[in-house]
Amino acid sequence: MRKWLGLALVVMLAATPVFAGKVAVVLDVGGRGDLSFNDMGFKGTDQAADDFGLEMVEVQSATAADYLPNLRNLARTREYDLIICVGFLLGDALDQAAAEFPNQKFAIIDSVVDAPNVMSIVFRENEMSALVGALGAMAAAHYGYPNVGVVLGIEIPVLYHFEAGYRFGIDWGNKKYAAVTGTAKPTGLLYTYTGSFSDIALGKAATEAMLAQGAVGVYNVAGPLGIGDLEAITEFHRNKGTKSGPPYYFGVDANQDWLGKAMHALASGMKRVDTGCYTAVKAVVEGTFVGGITSLGLAEGGVGISKFIDLLEFIDFGISAGALRLEDRDETLANWAVNRGTIPAWIWRAVDELEAGILDGTILVPTADTGAEMQAIRARYTLGAP
Numbered sequence: 001m002r003k004w005l006g007l008a009l010v011v012m013l014a015a016t017p018v019f020a021g022k023v024a025v026v027l028d029v030g031g032r033g034d035l036s037f038n039d040m041g042f043k044g045t046d047q048a049a050d051d052f053g054l055e056m057v058e059v060q061s062a063t064a065a066d067y068l069p070n071l072r073n074l075a076r077t078r079e080y081d082l083i084i085c086v087g088f089l090l091g092d093a094l095d096q097a098a099a100e101f102p103n104q105k106f107a108i109i110d111s112v113v114d115a116p117n118v119m120s121i122v123f124r125e126n127e128m129s130a131l132v133g134a135l136g137a138m139a140a141a142h143y144g145y146p147n148v149g150v151v152l153g154i155e156i157p158v159l160y161h162f163e164a165g166y167r168f169g170i171d172w173g174n175k176k177y178a179a180v181t182g183t184a185k186p187t188g189l190l191y192t193y194t195g196s197f198s199d200i201a202l203g204k205a206a207t208e209a210m211l212a213q214g215a216v217g218v219y220n221v222a223g224p225l226g227i228g229d230l231e232a233i234t235e236f237h238r239n240k241g242t243k244s245g246p247p248y249y250f251g252v253d254a255n256q257d258w259l260g261k262a263m264h265a266l267a268s269g270m271k272r273v274d275t276g277c278y279t280a281v282k283a284v285v286e287g288t289f290v291g292g293i294t295s296l297g298l299a300e301g302g303v304g305i306s307k308f309i310d311l312l313e314f315i316d317f318g319i320s321a322g323a324l325r326l327e328d329r330d331e332t333l334a335n336w337a338v339n340r341g342t343i344p345a346w347i348w349r350a351v352d353e354l355e356a357g358i359l360d361g362t363i364l365v366p367t368a369d370t371g372a373e374m375q376a377i378r379a380r381y382t383l384g385a386p
Contacts, residue, residue, distance in 0.1 A: 023049060023281055024057045024080045026070050028087035034224035035323055036253040037273060041086035041109060043254075043317065044274030048281035054081070067093035075101040082107060082284045084277055088158050094118065105289055107280035109273055110158050116291040119283065121276040124297030125158070126165030126367040127358050128269040131305040132219055132250050133169025134176065134354050135267055138347045140216035141177040141185035143246050149190040149210035151229050153197040153222035160368040162221045162252075162269070163191065167381035168365050169354070176350050189383035190215055196225055203228030211236050217248035217266060226252060233264050244335070245342045255306040255314035261328055262336035266343070268306040275302055298359055305351065311336055 025045050027038055042058070049056040057080075059070050067090050074083050075097060084107045085094050091111035098106055098115040107119040114120075136148035150166055152159050170187055178184040190210045194202040203225040207218045211232060218233065220226025230249045237243065243263060251257060251268030259265050276296060283289040296302020304310075315332060318324035324332065340348075357363030368374040 021053070022055045022057060022080050023284075024059060024074050024083045025277075026059045026061065026067075026074070026083060026085050026090065028061055028064075028067070028089040035256065035259070035318065035321060036220075036223045036226065036251075037271075038086060038223070039317075039321065040254050040271070040273035041084070041277050044272075044277035045084060045281060047274070048278045048285075052281065052285045054281070054285075061090075064089065068096060071097035071106075072100065075104045078104075081105065082281060082289075084280060085109065085111075086273070086277070087111075088156055105284055107277070109276055112293055118291050119280050119289060119294060120292065121280060121294045121296065123161075123271050123273075123276070123302050124295060124365075124367070125161040125269070125271055125303060126168070126365045127298045128271065128303035128305055129162045129165030129219075129221075130169035130172065130358065130365045131351055131355055132267060132269045133166040133171075134173035135169075135305070135343075135347065135351050136217050136219065136248075136250065137170040137173030137187040138177045138350060139246065139248065139266070139343055140187040141174070141181075141183075142344060142347065143216055144185075145187070145216035145246060146214040147188045147190050147210070147216070149207070149215035149218040150192075150221055151203055151206045151210075151218055151226065152191065152193045153225060154195055155193045155371075157369045159193070159221055160370075160374045162219075164368045164374065164377045165365050166219060166221075167377060167383060170383050171381050172354060172363075173350075176354075180346060180350070187216075187383070189381075194222060194225060197223045199225055200228035200231070204232045207232035208236075211247055216246045217250055219250040219269065220252045220256070221269075223253065226256075230259055230264065234260055237264060244339045248339075251306070254317070255310040257306050257311050257336055258315045258318050258324060258332050261324070261332045262311075262339060264339065265336075266339055268310075270304045270306055270310065272296065272302050272304075275300075298355065305355070 082105050086109050088110040095113050098118050109121050112120040140148050174186045192206040207229040218229050220229045233249045248266035249264050253271045256268045257265045
Protein backbone atom coordinates (compact mmCIF):
# COMPACT_ATOMS: atom_id res chain seq x y z
CA MET A 1 0.00 0.00 0.00
CA ARG A 2 2.81 2.37 0.96
CA LYS A 3 4.53 1.50 -2.35
CA TRP A 4 1.44 2.45 -4.38
CA LEU A 5 1.02 5.70 -2.44
CA GLY A 6 4.62 6.56 -3.18
CA LEU A 7 4.16 5.77 -6.86
CA ALA A 8 1.01 7.89 -7.00
CA LEU A 9 2.88 10.78 -5.38
CA VAL A 10 5.65 10.51 -7.97
CA VAL A 11 3.09 10.53 -10.79
CA MET A 12 1.31 13.55 -9.29
CA LEU A 13 4.56 15.48 -8.92
CA ALA A 14 5.56 14.62 -12.48
CA ALA A 15 2.20 15.89 -13.76
CA THR A 16 2.40 19.14 -11.79
CA PRO A 17 3.80 21.94 -13.96
CA VAL A 18 7.14 23.26 -12.78
CA PHE A 19 7.35 27.01 -13.29
CA ALA A 20 10.44 29.07 -13.76
CA GLY A 21 8.40 32.10 -12.81
CA LYS A 22 9.38 34.17 -15.83
CA VAL A 23 7.68 35.31 -19.02
CA ALA A 24 9.33 37.17 -21.91
CA VAL A 25 7.81 39.63 -24.35
CA VAL A 26 9.54 40.08 -27.70
CA LEU A 27 8.69 43.11 -29.83
CA ASP A 28 9.25 43.72 -33.49
CA VAL A 29 10.81 47.03 -34.57
CA GLY A 30 8.19 48.98 -32.65
CA GLY A 31 8.55 49.60 -28.93
CA ARG A 32 7.02 50.86 -25.74
CA GLY A 33 5.38 54.24 -25.77
CA ASP A 34 3.11 53.86 -28.81
CA LEU A 35 0.01 54.09 -26.56
CA SER A 36 -1.47 51.50 -28.90
CA PHE A 37 -0.57 47.98 -30.07
CA ASN A 38 2.75 47.41 -28.29
CA ASP A 39 1.75 49.10 -25.06
CA MET A 40 -1.38 46.95 -24.98
CA GLY A 41 0.83 43.85 -25.13
CA PHE A 42 2.79 45.07 -22.13
CA LYS A 43 -0.38 46.08 -20.31
CA GLY A 44 -1.79 42.54 -20.44
CA THR A 45 1.48 40.79 -19.68
CA ASP A 46 2.29 43.16 -16.82
CA GLN A 47 -1.12 42.44 -15.30
CA ALA A 48 -0.70 38.69 -15.68
CA ALA A 49 2.77 38.82 -14.16
CA ASP A 50 1.39 40.71 -11.17
CA ASP A 51 -1.59 38.40 -10.76
CA PHE A 52 0.42 35.19 -10.97
CA GLY A 53 3.65 36.31 -9.32
CA LEU A 54 5.87 36.12 -12.39
CA GLU A 55 8.82 38.18 -13.55
CA MET A 56 8.40 39.83 -16.96
CA VAL A 57 11.35 40.43 -19.27
CA GLU A 58 11.09 42.51 -22.43
CA VAL A 59 13.27 42.22 -25.52
CA GLN A 60 13.23 44.94 -28.16
CA SER A 61 14.25 44.17 -31.74
CA ALA A 62 16.26 46.92 -33.43
CA THR A 63 15.82 45.45 -36.90
CA ALA A 64 14.07 42.47 -38.49
CA ALA A 65 17.40 40.64 -38.42
CA ASP A 66 17.11 40.52 -34.62
CA TYR A 67 13.87 38.52 -34.50
CA LEU A 68 15.26 34.99 -34.74
CA PRO A 69 18.39 35.59 -32.61
CA ASN A 70 16.27 37.17 -29.89
CA LEU A 71 13.93 34.17 -29.80
CA ARG A 72 16.78 31.69 -29.85
CA ASN A 73 18.65 33.47 -27.06
CA LEU A 74 15.58 33.43 -24.82
CA ALA A 75 14.63 29.81 -25.56
CA ARG A 76 18.17 28.49 -25.00
CA THR A 77 18.11 29.63 -21.38
CA ARG A 78 15.10 27.42 -20.55
CA GLU A 79 14.19 30.09 -18.01
CA TYR A 80 10.88 31.21 -19.45
CA ASP A 81 7.49 29.61 -18.94
CA LEU A 82 6.25 31.51 -21.97
CA ILE A 83 7.77 33.67 -24.70
CA ILE A 84 5.25 36.06 -26.27
CA CYS A 85 5.87 37.55 -29.70
CA VAL A 86 3.94 40.78 -30.17
CA GLY A 87 3.38 41.43 -33.84
CA PHE A 88 2.72 39.82 -37.22
CA LEU A 89 6.25 40.56 -38.41
CA LEU A 90 7.71 38.03 -35.95
CA GLY A 91 5.81 35.14 -37.51
CA ASP A 92 8.52 33.71 -39.77
CA ALA A 93 11.17 33.86 -37.05
CA LEU A 94 8.88 32.12 -34.57
CA ASP A 95 8.04 29.41 -37.09
CA GLN A 96 11.73 28.48 -37.12
CA ALA A 97 12.35 28.96 -33.40
CA ALA A 98 9.34 26.87 -32.41
CA ALA A 99 10.70 23.95 -34.44
CA GLU A 100 14.17 24.31 -32.93
CA PHE A 101 12.85 24.45 -29.35
CA PRO A 102 9.83 22.11 -29.24
CA ASN A 103 9.68 22.11 -25.43
CA GLN A 104 9.45 25.89 -25.16
CA LYS A 105 5.96 27.39 -25.03
CA PHE A 106 5.40 30.40 -27.27
CA ALA A 107 2.51 32.72 -28.07
CA ILE A 108 2.21 35.16 -30.94
CA ILE A 109 -0.13 38.06 -31.50
CA ASP A 110 -1.51 38.69 -34.98
CA SER A 111 0.01 35.73 -36.78
CA VAL A 112 -0.58 32.01 -37.10
CA VAL A 113 2.32 29.63 -36.55
CA ASP A 114 1.31 26.01 -37.04
CA ALA A 115 3.22 24.30 -34.23
CA PRO A 116 2.05 22.37 -31.16
CA ASN A 117 4.04 24.64 -28.81
CA VAL A 118 2.65 27.91 -30.19
CA MET A 119 -0.60 29.62 -29.19
CA SER A 120 -1.52 31.85 -32.13
CA ILE A 121 -3.75 34.68 -30.96
CA VAL A 122 -5.67 36.47 -33.69
CA PHE A 123 -8.45 39.02 -33.59
CA ARG A 124 -11.58 39.64 -35.63
CA GLU A 125 -10.65 43.26 -36.28
CA ASN A 126 -13.29 43.41 -39.01
CA GLU A 127 -16.00 43.37 -36.35
CA MET A 128 -14.94 46.46 -34.42
CA SER A 129 -13.89 48.27 -37.58
CA ALA A 130 -17.41 47.82 -38.92
CA LEU A 131 -18.70 49.73 -35.90
CA VAL A 132 -16.21 52.56 -36.44
CA GLY A 133 -17.05 52.68 -40.15
CA ALA A 134 -20.78 52.87 -39.51
CA LEU A 135 -20.28 55.66 -36.99
CA GLY A 136 -18.08 57.56 -39.41
CA ALA A 137 -20.50 57.22 -42.31
CA MET A 138 -23.51 58.41 -40.35
CA ALA A 139 -21.53 61.29 -38.84
CA ALA A 140 -20.42 62.33 -42.33
CA ALA A 141 -23.98 62.28 -43.65
CA HIS A 142 -25.25 64.20 -40.61
CA TYR A 143 -22.68 66.99 -41.06
CA GLY A 144 -22.66 67.00 -44.87
CA TYR A 145 -19.13 65.65 -45.35
CA PRO A 146 -18.56 63.57 -48.50
CA ASN A 147 -15.98 61.13 -47.11
CA VAL A 148 -14.49 59.29 -44.16
CA GLY A 149 -10.84 58.26 -44.09
CA VAL A 150 -8.49 55.56 -42.86
CA VAL A 151 -4.69 55.68 -42.67
CA LEU A 152 -3.16 52.21 -42.60
CA GLY A 153 0.38 50.92 -42.06
CA ILE A 154 1.95 48.08 -44.03
CA GLU A 155 -0.32 46.18 -46.43
CA ILE A 156 -0.51 42.83 -44.64
CA PRO A 157 -3.40 40.41 -43.95
CA VAL A 158 -4.03 41.75 -40.46
CA LEU A 159 -4.73 45.20 -41.87
CA TYR A 160 -7.02 43.74 -44.53
CA HIS A 161 -9.28 42.70 -41.64
CA PHE A 162 -9.54 46.34 -40.59
CA GLU A 163 -10.15 47.64 -44.09
CA ALA A 164 -12.73 45.00 -44.94
CA GLY A 165 -14.75 45.65 -41.80
CA TYR A 166 -14.48 49.42 -42.19
CA ARG A 167 -15.81 49.26 -45.75
CA PHE A 168 -18.71 47.08 -44.67
CA GLY A 169 -19.49 49.41 -41.78
CA ILE A 170 -19.53 52.49 -43.99
CA ASP A 171 -21.91 50.76 -46.38
CA TRP A 172 -24.13 49.70 -43.46
CA GLY A 173 -24.07 53.23 -42.06
CA ASN A 174 -25.00 54.72 -45.43
CA LYS A 175 -28.01 52.44 -45.67
CA LYS A 176 -29.02 53.07 -42.06
CA TYR A 177 -28.84 56.84 -42.47
CA ALA A 178 -31.06 56.68 -45.56
CA ALA A 179 -33.55 54.40 -43.79
CA VAL A 180 -33.81 56.63 -40.71
CA THR A 181 -33.80 60.05 -42.37
CA GLY A 182 -35.35 59.23 -45.73
CA THR A 183 -32.41 60.93 -47.42
CA ALA A 184 -29.54 59.09 -49.10
CA LYS A 185 -26.18 60.74 -48.49
CA PRO A 186 -23.70 57.99 -49.31
CA THR A 187 -20.30 58.50 -47.73
CA GLY A 188 -17.17 57.72 -49.72
CA LEU A 189 -13.95 56.17 -48.40
CA LEU A 190 -10.47 57.65 -48.62
CA TYR A 191 -7.75 55.15 -47.71
CA THR A 192 -3.95 55.08 -47.75
CA TYR A 193 -1.43 52.35 -46.95
CA THR A 194 1.62 54.30 -45.82
CA GLY A 195 3.99 51.32 -45.69
CA SER A 196 4.99 52.22 -42.13
CA PHE A 197 3.78 51.87 -38.56
CA SER A 198 6.12 54.49 -37.15
CA ASP A 199 6.58 57.40 -39.56
CA ILE A 200 4.47 60.08 -37.87
CA ALA A 201 5.12 62.55 -40.69
CA LEU A 202 3.58 60.12 -43.19
CA GLY A 203 0.49 59.76 -41.03
CA LYS A 204 0.13 63.51 -40.74
CA ALA A 205 0.53 64.08 -44.48
CA ALA A 206 -1.96 61.33 -45.35
CA THR A 207 -4.52 62.75 -42.93
CA GLU A 208 -4.04 66.29 -44.20
CA ALA A 209 -4.77 65.08 -47.73
CA MET A 210 -7.95 63.37 -46.57
CA LEU A 211 -9.15 66.40 -44.63
CA ALA A 212 -8.62 68.48 -47.76
CA GLN A 213 -10.96 66.06 -49.58
CA GLY A 214 -13.71 66.40 -47.01
CA ALA A 215 -13.13 63.53 -44.58
CA VAL A 216 -15.37 63.80 -41.51
CA GLY A 217 -12.79 61.79 -39.60
CA VAL A 218 -9.76 59.55 -40.00
CA TYR A 219 -9.32 56.06 -38.55
CA ASN A 220 -5.78 55.25 -37.40
CA VAL A 221 -4.84 51.70 -38.43
CA ALA A 222 -1.10 52.18 -38.11
CA GLY A 223 -0.34 52.23 -34.39
CA PRO A 224 2.11 54.99 -33.39
CA LEU A 225 2.01 56.52 -36.86
CA GLY A 226 -1.50 57.66 -35.89
CA ILE A 227 0.02 60.36 -33.71
CA GLY A 228 0.48 62.19 -36.99
CA ASP A 229 -3.20 61.69 -37.82
CA LEU A 230 -4.22 63.37 -34.58
CA GLU A 231 -1.70 66.18 -35.08
CA ALA A 232 -3.22 66.96 -38.48
CA ILE A 233 -6.77 66.94 -37.08
CA THR A 234 -5.78 69.10 -34.12
CA GLU A 235 -4.14 71.66 -36.39
CA PHE A 236 -7.18 71.67 -38.67
CA HIS A 237 -9.40 72.58 -35.71
CA ARG A 238 -6.94 75.18 -34.49
CA ASN A 239 -6.98 76.86 -37.89
CA LYS A 240 -10.78 76.80 -37.96
CA GLY A 241 -11.06 78.00 -34.38
CA THR A 242 -13.17 74.99 -33.36
CA LYS A 243 -12.84 72.85 -30.24
CA SER A 244 -15.19 69.94 -30.92
CA GLY A 245 -17.17 68.30 -33.69
CA PRO A 246 -15.81 67.15 -37.04
CA PRO A 247 -13.29 66.29 -38.26
CA TYR A 248 -12.75 63.49 -35.75
CA TYR A 249 -9.91 61.15 -34.87
CA PHE A 250 -10.75 57.45 -34.58
CA GLY A 251 -8.22 55.60 -32.41
CA VAL A 252 -6.98 52.04 -32.72
CA ASP A 253 -6.08 49.04 -30.55
CA ALA A 254 -6.11 50.81 -27.16
CA ASN A 255 -8.86 53.21 -26.19
CA GLN A 256 -7.25 56.36 -27.56
CA ASP A 257 -10.23 58.63 -26.89
CA TRP A 258 -8.26 60.46 -24.17
CA LEU A 259 -5.43 61.52 -26.50
CA GLY A 260 -5.15 65.29 -26.81
CA LYS A 261 -7.32 65.52 -23.69
CA ALA A 262 -10.21 64.05 -25.73
CA MET A 263 -10.67 67.22 -27.76
CA HIS A 264 -11.07 65.51 -31.14
CA ALA A 265 -11.06 61.70 -30.63
CA LEU A 266 -14.63 60.49 -31.09
CA ALA A 267 -14.18 56.73 -30.68
CA SER A 268 -11.61 53.96 -30.93
CA GLY A 269 -11.65 50.55 -32.53
CA MET A 270 -10.32 48.59 -29.57
CA LYS A 271 -8.23 45.51 -30.21
CA ARG A 272 -7.50 44.02 -26.81
CA VAL A 273 -3.97 42.78 -27.30
CA ASP A 274 -3.75 42.98 -23.52
CA THR A 275 -6.52 40.38 -23.23
CA GLY A 276 -4.70 38.12 -25.68
CA CYS A 277 -1.40 38.28 -23.77
CA TYR A 278 -3.12 37.79 -20.42
CA THR A 279 -5.02 34.78 -21.80
CA ALA A 280 -1.79 33.12 -22.94
CA VAL A 281 -0.01 33.59 -19.60
CA LYS A 282 -3.06 32.42 -17.67
CA ALA A 283 -3.25 29.25 -19.78
CA VAL A 284 0.37 28.39 -19.00
CA VAL A 285 -0.07 29.00 -15.27
CA GLU A 286 -3.27 26.95 -15.10
CA GLY A 287 -1.86 24.12 -17.20
CA THR A 288 -4.39 24.56 -20.02
CA PHE A 289 -1.95 25.84 -22.65
CA VAL A 290 -2.41 24.21 -26.05
CA GLY A 291 -1.04 25.13 -29.43
CA GLY A 292 -3.39 26.31 -32.13
CA ILE A 293 -5.45 29.35 -32.99
CA THR A 294 -7.28 31.46 -30.43
CA SER A 295 -9.62 33.89 -32.19
CA LEU A 296 -10.96 36.87 -30.22
CA GLY A 297 -13.84 38.99 -31.46
CA LEU A 298 -16.73 40.99 -30.02
CA ALA A 299 -18.21 37.94 -28.30
CA GLU A 300 -14.97 37.15 -26.46
CA GLY A 301 -14.23 40.76 -25.51
CA GLY A 302 -11.22 40.77 -27.81
CA VAL A 303 -12.40 43.71 -29.89
CA GLY A 304 -14.96 46.48 -29.53
CA ILE A 305 -15.77 50.13 -29.95
CA SER A 306 -14.77 52.36 -27.06
CA LYS A 307 -17.27 53.19 -24.34
CA PHE A 308 -17.19 55.31 -21.19
CA ILE A 309 -16.00 52.49 -18.94
CA ASP A 310 -13.05 51.97 -21.28
CA LEU A 311 -12.24 55.67 -21.15
CA LEU A 312 -11.93 55.54 -17.38
CA GLU A 313 -9.52 52.61 -17.60
CA PHE A 314 -7.38 54.15 -20.30
CA ILE A 315 -7.18 57.61 -18.81
CA ASP A 316 -5.41 55.87 -15.94
CA PHE A 317 -3.33 53.99 -18.53
CA GLY A 318 -2.32 57.31 -20.10
CA ILE A 319 -1.47 58.84 -16.73
CA SER A 320 0.68 55.85 -15.74
CA ALA A 321 2.46 56.08 -19.12
CA GLY A 322 3.25 59.73 -18.49
CA ALA A 323 1.23 60.80 -21.52
CA LEU A 324 -1.51 62.55 -19.55
CA ARG A 325 -1.29 64.60 -16.36
CA LEU A 326 -3.40 63.61 -13.39
CA GLU A 327 -4.68 67.18 -13.14
CA ASP A 328 -6.03 66.94 -16.71
CA ARG A 329 -8.29 63.98 -15.91
CA ASP A 330 -11.49 65.93 -15.26
CA GLU A 331 -10.99 68.18 -18.28
CA THR A 332 -10.45 65.12 -20.47
CA LEU A 333 -13.68 63.52 -19.26
CA ALA A 334 -15.58 66.75 -19.89
CA ASN A 335 -14.14 67.16 -23.39
CA TRP A 336 -15.02 63.57 -24.23
CA ALA A 337 -18.64 64.12 -23.18
CA VAL A 338 -18.87 67.29 -25.28
CA ASN A 339 -17.38 65.62 -28.36
CA ARG A 340 -19.63 62.58 -28.06
CA GLY A 341 -22.58 64.94 -27.72
CA THR A 342 -21.90 66.32 -31.18
CA ILE A 343 -23.30 63.06 -32.58
CA PRO A 344 -27.10 62.58 -32.42
CA ALA A 345 -28.30 59.91 -29.99
CA TRP A 346 -29.99 57.92 -32.74
CA ILE A 347 -26.62 57.37 -34.44
CA TRP A 348 -25.15 55.93 -31.26
CA ARG A 349 -28.20 53.67 -30.96
CA ALA A 350 -27.66 52.55 -34.56
CA VAL A 351 -24.05 51.60 -33.76
CA ASP A 352 -25.36 49.59 -30.80
CA GLU A 353 -27.83 47.90 -33.15
CA LEU A 354 -25.03 46.89 -35.51
CA GLU A 355 -23.01 45.56 -32.58
CA ALA A 356 -25.97 43.51 -31.35
CA GLY A 357 -26.49 42.06 -34.82
CA ILE A 358 -22.86 40.98 -35.05
CA LEU A 359 -23.04 39.40 -31.62
CA ASP A 360 -26.21 37.42 -32.30
CA GLY A 361 -25.01 36.32 -35.73
CA THR A 362 -27.68 38.05 -37.79
CA ILE A 363 -25.06 40.39 -39.27
CA LEU A 364 -21.92 38.86 -40.75
CA VAL A 365 -19.00 41.21 -41.33
CA PRO A 366 -16.72 40.19 -44.21
CA THR A 367 -12.98 39.90 -43.80
CA ALA A 368 -9.97 39.24 -46.02
CA ASP A 369 -6.71 37.39 -45.58
CA THR A 370 -5.22 37.73 -49.05
CA GLY A 371 -4.79 40.47 -51.60
CA ALA A 372 -7.29 38.77 -53.91
CA GLU A 373 -9.91 38.60 -51.16
CA MET A 374 -9.33 42.24 -50.33
CA GLN A 375 -9.72 43.25 -53.96
CA ALA A 376 -13.05 41.43 -54.09
CA ILE A 377 -14.30 43.34 -51.04
CA ARG A 378 -13.08 46.64 -52.52
CA ALA A 379 -15.02 45.84 -55.67
CA ARG A 380 -18.15 45.07 -53.67
CA TYR A 381 -17.89 48.12 -51.42
CA THR A 382 -16.35 50.76 -53.66
CA LEU A 383 -17.58 53.71 -51.55
CA GLY A 384 -15.93 56.24 -53.83
CA ALA A 385 -12.48 54.85 -52.97
CA PRO A 386 -9.60 56.26 -55.05
